[in-house]
Amino acid sequence: METYQVNNEGYYGTFGGAYIPEILHRCVEELRRAYLQVLDSADFRQEFDTLLRDYVGRPSPLYLAQRLSGRYGCRIYLKREDLNHTGAHKINNAIGQVLLARRMGKRRIIAETGAGQHGVATATVCALMGMECIVYMGKTDVERQHVNVERMKMLGAKVRPVTSGNMTLKDATNEAIRDWCCHPEDTYYVIGSTVGPHPYPDMVARLQSVISREIKQQLMEHEGRDYPDYLVACVGGGSNAAGTIYHYLDDSRVKIVLAEAGGKGVDSGLSAATIQLGRLGIIHGAKTLVMQDEDGQIQEPYSISAGLDYPGIGPMHANLAAKKRAMTYAIDDDEALSAAYRLTRLEGIIPALESAHALGTLEKMRFRPQDIVVLTVSGRGDKDIATYLAHAPQ
Ligand SMILES: *Cc1c(COP(=O)(O)O)cnc(C)c1O
Numbered sequence: 001m002e003t004y005q006v007n008n009e010g011y012y013g014t015f016g017g018a019y020i021p022e023i024l025h026r027c028v029e030e031l032r033r034a035y036l037q038v039l040d041s042a043d044f045r046q047e048f049d050t051l052l053r054d055y056v057g058r059p060s061p062l063y064l065a066q067r068l069s070g071r072y073g074c075r076i077y078l079k080r081e082d083l084n085h086t087g088a089h090k091i092n093n094a095i096g097q098v099l100l101a102r103r104m105g106k107r108r109i110i111a112e113t114g115a116g117q118h119g120v121a122t123a124t125v126c127a128l129m130g131m132e133c134i135v136y137m138g139k140t141d142v143e144r145q146h147v148n149v150e151r152m153k154m155l156g157a158k159v160r161p162v163t164s165g166n167m168t169l170k171d172a173t174n175e176a177i178r179d180w181c182c183h184p185e186d187t188y189y190v191i192g193s194t195v196g197p198h199p200y201p202d203m204v205a206r207l208q209s210v211i212s213r214e215i216k217q218q219l220m221e222h223e224g225r226d227y228p229d230y231l232v233a234c235v236g237g238g239s240n241a242a243g244t245i246y247h248y249l250d251d252s253r254v255k256i257v258l259a260e261a262g263g264k265g266v267d268s269g270l271s272a273a274t275i276q277l278g279r280l281g282i283i284h285g286a287k288t289l290v291m292q293d294e295d296g297q298i299q300e301p302y303s304i305s306a307g308l309d310y311p312g313i314g315p316m317h318a319n320l321a322a323k324k325r326a327m328t329y330a331i332d333d334d335e336a337l338s339a340a341y342r343l344t345r346l347e348g349i350i351p352a353l354e355s356a357h358a359l360g361t362l363e364k365m366r367f368r369p370q371d372i373v374v375l376t377v378s379g380r381g382d383k384d385i386a387t388y389l390a391h392a393p394q
Helices: 024-038 042-056 067-073 092-105 117-129 139-144 146-155 169-180 199-208 212-223 240-249 315-322 333-347 353-364 382-390
Strands: 062-064 075-080 108-113 132-138 158-162 187-190 228-234 255-263 281-285 286-290 326-332 372-377
Touching: 024 042, 024 092, 024 169, 024 199, 042 092, 062 212, 067 075, 067 333, 067 353, 075 212, 092 117, 092 169, 092 187, 092 199, 092 240, 108 117, 108 169, 117 132, 117 146, 132 139, 132 146, 132 169, 139 146, 139 158, 146 158, 158 169, 169 187, 199 212, 199 240, 199 315, 212 240, 212 315, 212 372, 228 240, 240 255, 240 315, 240 372, 255 315, 255 333, 255 353, 286 315, 315 326, 326 333, 326 353, 333 382, 353 372, 353 382
Parallel strands: 075 372, 108 132, 108 187, 132 158, 228 255, 228 372, 255 326
Antiparallel strands: 062 075, 281 286
């Protein structure tokens, strides 16, 4: 049977692999040898599951959204990752990787962050576990995401502003990789999404797969069957989507819908719709779709949502799109804003702007009354209130 999971060489179809400088080979190889063994061990599982339950607050509810369902004429369940500690799904991954780092004997944690959400999640877990934490962040982002910088500092992390390039995520990533090259022995690099060289995409997908493990159980309780007709999630690098679909990847009864950020429109020059606009290239150590110019220079992406403006996409998702296993929609800024207000007024839930892109796809699809749709609300909208108020509907 065809599988959409990673193969032994770290590829999803033609996407993935590990394209890294020679000096990092040992680090990445050490990680590749350790991750499956650790993640599958009883001792890791026990500690991870306990923290997910008692610290994060899992399982997150699967909520039948009655009024939203009424609007679209089907049964829509929301997977409430917004209710997690720190307000999004990213904490699942951060806990898993820091537990792994500890078992590998690493004492120093580094991370890169764009909007600051992954930085906050990593700093949170490092505070919890008493680990040193250094977060690289483009100087432009440090200025734009002031509150998250203050949160990281309060949590005890050192935030290092990066002044090379455009001073955004891609430059912070380069700096984190440079740090790792200089401290290969004692340092663990926490990547925040299903991106980067193998084994990161597979590891992050496994750590987030708790989302679909819970969906299976919860759907069984609600509906008497453990699979939906549709799974819907937004995609930046792809981790909340990977967690949502993980246990259904090879189940052809389940349709997968991915929402990427259209920005001001796919053809406007201000977009982050990597699946539509990207070409095969190398970013962050993986072969995948990349937004790049004629010369292969990475293009600066744009979205109103800081968590979705990544110029690449996880290799798993590039493959799902290439093989047509997933339907993909580019949801533009205005569509996402309307979707956020709609959910807020129909259900009393203010979603993260990222998650609002997933909600935006509902307007573009047609459902049958008996269809069961599970949509992941990846995070809460508190961090986006200023943007929402600046774009309030008339
Ligand atoms: C970071 C973030 C995303 C995008 O990241 P993925 O790895 O694609 O999930 C989506 N939603 C929220 C709330 C985020 O913080």
